[in-house]
Amino acid sequence: MILQEMAQGALALGRDLSGMTFPETIDVSSGAAARTVEFLSEKGHRNAVMACDAATSKVAGTILLDAASSMKLALHPVLIDANAAGDVVADEASVVQLLLSVQQHRATAIVAAGSGTIHDLSRYAAYTASIPFVSVPTAPSVDGFTSLGAPLLIRGMKTTVSAVGPSALFADTDLLRAAPAPLVAAGFGDMLGKFTSLLDWRIEARLGLSPYDEWAAAMTEDALESCIRHAGSIASRSAEGITALTEALIRSGLAMLILGSSNCASGAEHHLSHYWEMELHRTGQRQLLHGAKVGAASALISSLYKRIAASADGTDRYRHGEVVDAAGRKALERHWPEIQEWIGSLPEPGRIRDWLRSVGGPVSAQELGLPEQLVEKSLREADKVRPNRFTLLRAYNRY
Numbered sequence: 001m002i003l004q005e006m007a008q009g010a011l012a013l014g015r016d017l018s019g020m021t022f023p024e025t026i027d028v029s030s031g032a033a034a035r036t037v038e039f040l041s042e043k044g045h046r047n048a049v050m051a052c053d054a055a056t057s058k059v060a061g062t063i064l065l066d067a068a069s070s071m072k073l074a075l076h077p078v079l080i081d082a083n084a085a086g087d088v089v090a091d092e093a094s095v096v097q098l099l100l101s102v103q104q105h106r107a108t109a110i111v112a113a114g115s116g117t118i119h120d121l122s123r124y125a126a127y128t129a130s131i132p133f134v135s136v137p138t139a140p141s142v143d144g145f146t147s148l149g150a151p152l153l154i155r156g157m158k159t160t161v162s163a164v165g166p167s168a169l170f171a172d173t174d175l176l177r178a179a180p181a182p183l184v185a186a187g188f189g190d191m192l193g194k195f196t197s198l199l200d201w202r203i204e205a206r207l208g209l210s211p212y213d214e215w216a217a218a219m220t221e222d223a224l225e226s227c228i229r230h231a232g233s234i235a236s237r238s239a240e241g242i243t244a245l246t247e248a249l250i251r252s253g254l255a256m257l258i259l260g261s262s263n264c265a266s267g268a269e270h271h272l273s274h275y276w277e278m279e280l281h282r283t284g285q286r287q288l289l290h291g292a293k294v295g296a297a298s299a300l301i302s303s304l305y306k307r308i309a310a311s312a313d314g315t316d317r318y319r320h321g322e323v324v325d326a327a328g329r330k331a332l333e334r335h336w337p338e339i340q341e342w343i344g345s346l347p348e349p350g351r352i353r354d355w356l357r358s359v360g361g362p363v364s365a366q367e368l369g370l371p372e373q374l375v376e377k378s379l380r381e382a383d384k385v386r387p388n389r390f391t392l393l394r395a396y397n398r399y
């Protein structure tokens with residue numbers, strides 16, 4: 001339903017969807033996981049690997065293996081090993097582990113049974129092995145299930161590489177409702193990040209640095225608003241709340257897919273999150289959930305942007321020393337009154353933190369356990385994580 005609605009909306013606006021590959025099926029419903037095996041069978045797959053981790057193999061894995069054995073389909077579970085810090089990460093070691101298993105079993109498809117990391121590994125391994133993958137999310141924790149790019153940690157650097165999207169997505173609401181509470185809060189945090197990502201994109205477009213797409217912005221905004229409306233039922237993990245969150249995450253992912261970039265869904269808050277992630281990896285510490293970082297980072301960015309907008313003479317905008325990009329600064333100044341107004345309609349940081357708290361997620365870098373020094377450093381350097389993306393954080397550091 002989601003896919004048809006979105007594709008129809010996009011087509012009605014005259015968007016060219018030819019040449020785009022979408023999942024053939026997006027099924028968000030109770031019991032959807034078991035239908036994964038039917039789908040694989042229909043497509044002629046008799047031999048597949050199931051990428052999972054110790055936790056997800058217990059939940060989704062059992063359902064999928066039962067369904068596979070009743071359909072006489074060989075489904076080989078691959079438990080991706082945790083790294084030295086105890087995390088399952090999408091790094092070169094995990095990629096090779098999954099690829100070796102695909103080769104060993106001569107698998108013709110991969111089932112991603114897990115949350116974001118398992119999906120990133122599966123989409124890249126499927127792309128590399130030239131076979132399809134099917135998505136079975138076990139937690140409504142990120143909006144990247146349908147993404148065409150895989151953010152991998154290669155030698156400690158976060159690098160987004162080309163990959164494939166899922167051939168089908170089976171989001172089983174029974175499984176998703178049983179997901180650990182922090183993962184549900186993380187999905188909500190990833191969605192709250194859209195407040196700041198949408199603003200950054202608007203500014204970027206106004207400065208002529210990126211095309212703007214009303215449709216993708218509206219889709220993302222609708223998904224975000226639905227999450228805010230359902231905050232109470234997401235917190236209580238009712239079927240209605242979890243379905244709303246899952247659909248919002250999928251819609252946000254599809255908006256990126258149709259747009260062909262992540263501009264609508266990822267701005268300075270994501271750059272902070274990536275920066276923190278690389279630092280934790282570099283220093284051998286446990287990773288934090290993507291959406292948990294994004295939610296807290298969004299409140300932090302809202303607070304910084306409000307402060308920048310409140311400075312009448314702009315001094316605070318240029319707090320970090322000399323102007324590196326004089327032309328950029330001029331362009332920003334030309335549009336400053338309008339941008340100031342947009343920042344005015346961004347929710348206050350306290351409001352964002354209240355929403356995060358209501359769903360049980362961490363609300364600040366402090367609650368995430370990140371040292372003050374790292375947070376300060378990231379505010380000065382995180383815009384370099386994606387050199388080709390403008391954000392107001394970039395202006396803060398360079399204009």
Ligand SMILES: [Zn+2]
Pocket residue numbers: 142143190270290294
């Ligand atoms: Zn995200």
